[in-house]
Amino acid sequence: MSKLKLGNIRDDKPVKLSVELPAQVHRDLTTYAEILGHESGQSLEPAKLVAPMLERFMKTDRGFAKLRKERRSASPRSLQD
Numbered sequence: 001m002s003k004l005k006l007g008n009i010r011d012d013k014p015v016k017l018s019v020e021l022p023a024q025v026h027r028d029l030t031t032y033a034e035i036l037g038h039e040s041g042q043s044l045e046p047a048k049l050v051a052p053m054l055e056r057f058m059k060t061d062r063g064f065a066k067l068r069k070e071r072r073s074a075s076p077r078s079l080q081d
């Protein structure tokens with residue numbers, strides 16, 4: 001079994017979002033879904049991978065985590081300045 005960054009895809013209440021992807025990104029996403037589906041025994045639609053991939057990306061982005069933490073700790077008054 002390979003070491004893919006995504007694990008099982010959880011079923012959560014979705015928020016509709018429409019995006020345009022370059023054709024190569026869509027092909028890679030489709031291939032990823034096929035490989036992950038084969039390894040997990042699930043049938044996965046490529047679109048179902050977008051949210052977990054974005055979530056994982058944001059969780060591992062140190063710059064984003066630092067800025068989000070700073071923003072959360074800032075007082076509401078300083079955000080208006």
